[in-house]
Amino acid sequence: MAFDGITVAAVVSELQETLVGGRIYKIAQPENDELLLTIKTKDGGQTKLLLSAGASLPLIYLTETNKQSPMTAPGFCMLLRKHLQNGRITDVTQPGLERIVQIHVEHLNEMGDLCRKILVMEIMGKHSNIIFINGEDMIIDSIKHISGMVSSVREVLPGRDYFIPMTQDKKDPLTVTESEFKEMISSKSTAVYKALYTSFTGLSPQISQEICAAALVDGEASTAIFSETADGRKLLDGLYQAFDKIMSCVKEHKFSPGIIYENGVPVDFFVIPPVSYPQESLRPFTSISTLLEQYYSEKNTITRIRQKSVDLRKIVQTALERNIKKYDLQVRQMQDTEKKDKYKVYGELLNTYGYGASPGAKSLEALNYYTNEMITIPLDPQLTTTENAKKYFDKYNKLKRTYEALSKLTLEVKAEIDHLESIQNALDIALLEEDLTQIKEELIESGYIHRKGGNKKVKITSKPFHYISSDGFHMYVGKNNYQNEELTFKFANGGDWWFHAKGMPGSHVIVKTNGEELPDNTFEEAGRLAAYYSKGKGQEKVEIDYVERKHVKKPNGSKPGFVVYYTNYSMMIDSDISNIKMAEG
Numbered sequence: 286m287a288f289d290g291i292t293v294a295a296v297v298s299e300l301q302e303t304l305v306g307g308r309i310y311k312i313a314q315p316e317n318d319e320l321l322l323t324i325k326t327k328d329g330g331q332t333k334l335l336l337s338a339g340a341s342l343p344l345i346y347l348t349e350t351n352k353q354s355p356m357t358a359p360g361f362c363m364l365l366r367k368h369l370q371n372g373r374i375t376d377v378t379q380p381g382l383e384r385i386v387q388i389h390v391e392h393l394n395e396m397g398d399l400c401r402k403i404l405v406m407e408i409m410g411k412h413s414n415i416i417f418i419n420g421e422d423m424i425i426d427s428i429k430h431i432s433g434m435v436s437s438v439r440e441v442l443p444g445r446d447y448f449i450p451m452t453q454d455k456k457d458p459l460t461v462t463e464s465e466f467k468e469m470i471s472s473k474s475t476a477v478y479k480a481l482y483t484s485f486t487g488l489s490p491q492i493s494q495e496i497c498a499a500a501l502v503d504g505e506a507s508t509a510i511f512s513e514t515a516d517g518r519k520l521l522d523g524l525y526q527a528f529d530k531i532m533s534c535v536k537e538h539k540f541s542p543g544i545i546y547e548n549g550v551p552v553d554f555f556v557i558p559p560v561s562y563p564q565e566s567l568r569p570f571t572s573i574s575t576l577l578e579q580y581y582s583e584k585n586t587i588t589r590i591r592q593k594s595v596d597l598r599k600i601v602q603t604a605l606e607r608n609i610k611k612y613d614l615q616v617r618q619m620q621d622t623e624k625k626d627k628y629k630v631y632g633e634l635l636n637t638y639g640y641g642a643s644p645g646a647k648s649l650e651a652l653n654y655y656t657n658e659m660i661t662i663p664l665d666p667q668l669t670t671t672e673n674a675k676k677y678f679d680k681y682n683k684l685k686r687t688y689e690a691l692s693k694l695t696l697e698v699k700a701e702i703d704h705l706e707s708i709q710n711a712l713d714i715a716l717l718e719e720d721l722t723q724i725k726e727e728l729i730e731s732g733y734i735h736r737k738g739g740n741k742k743v744k745i746t747s748k749p750f751h752y753i754s755s756d757g758f759h760m761y762v763g764k765n766n767y768q769n770e771e772l773t774f775k776f777a778n779g780g781d782w783w784f785h786a787k788g789m790p791g792s793h794v795i796v797k798t799n800g801e802e803l804p805d806n807t808f809e810e811a812g813r814l815a816a817y818y819s820k821g822k823g824q825e826k827v828e829i830d831y832v833e834r835k836h837v838k839k840p841n842g843s844k845p846g847f848v849v850y851y852t853n854y855s856m857m858i859d860s861d862i863s864n865i866k867m868a869e870g
Contacts (some may be wrong), residue, residue, distance in 0.1 A: 288343065288408055290382035290458075290487015291531070295540040295556040296345055297386055300377040303332060303347060309372050311391065315352035315361035318428055321413060322692070324374070336406050336415055338428055342581065345386055345406050347574035361428050365417060367778040368392065368402055368425070375401075380449060381457040382487030382535070386409040412436075418447045446497040458485035458532055466525050471511050477524070478504030491553070492531070498561045500527035519741035531557055542576040547863055550587065550716070554580045566863055587716065593719055594712050600733055601712065605705040612698045619691050625684035630655060631662050632677035639670030651771040703790070704731070704766075704844040706820070710790040711765035714818055719747040724765050727845060751868040752814060759797045759868070764819050766846030768838070769793035773848065779835030782808075784815040785848075787828040787855065791819025793846070795834070809858060817861035826857045 306327035318338040325331050333351070341470045358366070363703050365783045379386060386406040395504035401420040415428040416489045424445050429863035431441035439450055456465065497504035500523040505574055511521040534557050545553045545562050553559075554576055558567065570576040630653060635642075638651040645666045653660045664673050666705035718771065723745050728734045746842035749772055750762035761776070765824050769792060773783060777795045782793035782803060796803060812829040821827035832853040839848050 287489035287491055288384070288491035289492060290379075290384055291489075291492055291535055292556050292573070293345075293379055293384050293386060293408060294382065294489070294538075295533045295542065296577075297379045297541060298538040299347065299573050300334070300386070300388075304374045304377060304388075307332075307374050309369050309374065312365045312369060313352070314359050314363060314428075315354050317359070318413075318415075319354055320354075320362070320365070320428070321354075329527065336404075338406070338413040338415050340411040340413065343408045343410070344567065344577060344581065345408065346577040347572070348578055350578070359425055361417075364426050366390055368417070369399075369404070372402070377533055381568065382459055382485070383449060384487065414441060416441060418661065422447045455484060455486045456755060458487060458528070459536060461485065461528070463525055466528065467511075470508060470521065470524065473508050475508060476505050477502055477508055477510070480508050481528070492557075495555075495557075495559055495561060496524065496527045496531060498559075499530070500524040540573065542570040542573045544570070544576060544580050551580050551583045552581065563863060565866075590715060590721065593718065594715060597721065597725060597728065598709070598712055600728060601705055601708050604733055605702065605709070607707065608698055608702050612702060614775075615691050615695045615698060618687065619695060622684040622688040622691070625688060628677045628681040628684070631680060632674045634660075634662060634675035635670050639674060640790040642670045696852050700847070702843060704847070707766055707844075707846060709788040710792075710820055712819075714764055714792070717747065719745070720764050723747045727766055730845075750814075750818075752862075753866045753868050754796070754808075754810045755813055755864075755866075756804045756807045758801075758807045760804060760807075760811050760814060760865075761795045761797075762814050763793045763846070766844070769846040773834065773837055774839060777834040779833065781834045782811065782831060783827055783834045783837050783850075784811045784831045786815050786819035786821050787830045789820040790820070791815060793848075794818070808856070810862075810865050811861060812856050812858040813862050813865065816858055817862045819860075822860045825859060827860055829856050829858055830854070831856065 303326060304324055307324045309322055310325045311323035315321055319337040320333040323331065324334060333348050335344065335346055335348050335385045369390050369392060372390040373390050374388060376389040377386065388404040390404065391399055391401045403418050405416040405418060407416065417425045417427065419425055424441060424447050426443050427441045433440050456469065470480050473484065478490060478493040479499050481496060482488040482490055494504045498641055502524055504518055512519045513738050540556045541558050542556050542560065543554065544551050545566050546568055547566060556573060578637060634651045634653065638649065640663065642649045646664055648664055649662045651662060668676065708724060708727065715721050715724065725734065726745065729736050731784050747764060749764060749768050752760040754760055761772055763772050772795045773793050776782065780800065782796040785791055792815065794805060794811050796811045812831065815829050816822065816827035819827065832850050832852045836852055837848050837850050
């Protein structure tokens with residue numbers, strides 16, 4: 286869910302409950318576009334309020350985390366300290382459903398007179414700002430100065446009047462009537478969900494889709510479905526009821542913050558329970574601030590991991606391309622050696638029937654006693670039949686030696702390709718920096734990266750994924766080749782079950798049986814894990830091999846994670862693991 290007006294309403298509700306009556310104790314400006322207020326609350330406690338007007342990620346939430354401030358406070362920070370230090374927060378408001386938070390503060394000036402000021406947080410993407418105004422709506426200063434050269438709509442400069450930019454042709458969803466709602470939606474010629482967020486302030490495309498889903502209306506469908514027919518009017522009635530239900534939650538401050546997790550990864554958050562996601566994928570939070578801090582922290586971690594894995598991916602991709610080219614060349618050379626047996630037969634037949642060839646002949650017709658068919662053997666007219674036979678035997682022996690060498694080389698190069706593809710798969714599923722550390726260690730051990738700082742190995746703290754089946758069995762998934770090997774040959778017992786995607790890079794999945802027989806559901810869930818954590822992720826069906834661990838062997842000298850097995854079961858299954866529970870801790 287975007288940081289829309291409904292999310293802001295949830296934040297404002299929490300700030301009203303926590304901050305009103307408290308006093309601003311400290312004011313810091315850790316970044317150019319960020320404030321951190323320390324507030325002593327009315328109950329004697331203390332909390333911090335982060336306000337970030339960053340263009341890429343504007344945020345406002347309560348936090349317990351401190352931030353390092355610059356040695357010399359910026360001018361805006363000094364101004365706020367002068368006016369608001371020890372000021373009492375009297376209210377926190379949101380005009381309509383705008384993405385604006387207004388923190389009302391009263392304080393005593395140098396003369397001892399009571400003054401009222403407002404600190405305004407505008408959450409508007411790249412136009413986000415923190416603006417300090419007096420009781421007469423005049424701008425005292427702002428964290429970002431916006432001149433008329435930058436914006437023709439509104440200047441944000443000291444001494445200018447503060448006003449909220451009018452949202453063109455949009456209505457306040459908290460005050461709109463049913464008839465106004467229906468008229469506005471019906472008059473739009475666009476997709477239903479788009480008609481919602483373009484008609485009302487504070488609605489994002491995501492919450493608009495949720496309103497459509499709650500009303501059982503296809504959000505992508507045209508508003509033409511609300512034609513003057515009974516069915517059309519019924520659909521529009523349902524859409525308004527879904528819309529009104531959400532607006533009632535906002536008016537009554539009935540928020541239920543939660544993060545949607547898919548396979549341990551946060552994909553979205555909501556402040557009102559969504560209908561478009563299964564409830565088991567929703568992790569509830571009691572505080573919207575805690576939700577926002579955790580959600581964006583986890584998303585930033587994932588982004589950082591992807592950025593940090595770029596160099597490793599480049600190393601693997603370069604090595605993979607080089608080995609694939611080498612393998613293709615060797616395969617073509619192997620195909621050329623297929624002629625070797627023909628040359629051997631030519632030589633043998635010339636030794637047998639060569640006496641019948643005329644001097645200077647360019648070919649010889651002979652019976653191939655291997656196939657009982659007549660064949661034509663090309664001859665060099667400058668050579669005798671014995672010399673021609675020797676020439677063919679020489680060709681045969683050369684191709685035989687090439688074939689024997691290539692047979693070994695192609696297997697080695699193919700094994701290296703499989704190994705590199707398995708590392709690629711490990712990079713795709715890495716979620717933490719320690720996961721990358723273990724993958725990098727494997728690349729060092731394989732000779733693709735030179736170890737820096739001597740031969741000292743780094744400490745490995747990455748652990749396999751741990752899931753619980755619907756029947757209560759523990760299932761473990763290796764994140765990389767080292768973990769795969771550890772799980773299969775050191776962690777698992779002979780009676781545990783082993784799962785792997787057939788014929789493609791993927792994780793080893795171990796199901797601990799504890800001597801019990803596995804139910805069918807657990808087999809299917811383990812199969813889905815093996816499909817999801819493989820190159821087949823996203824395919825409609827993936828073939829999975831599964832076998833008791835005691836039947837899985839590791840060939841001597843093979844690459845990490847490489848195994849063989851000669852007796853197994855197979856299943857075709859999808860890679861949807863959204864309903865499989867990940868173990869906590």
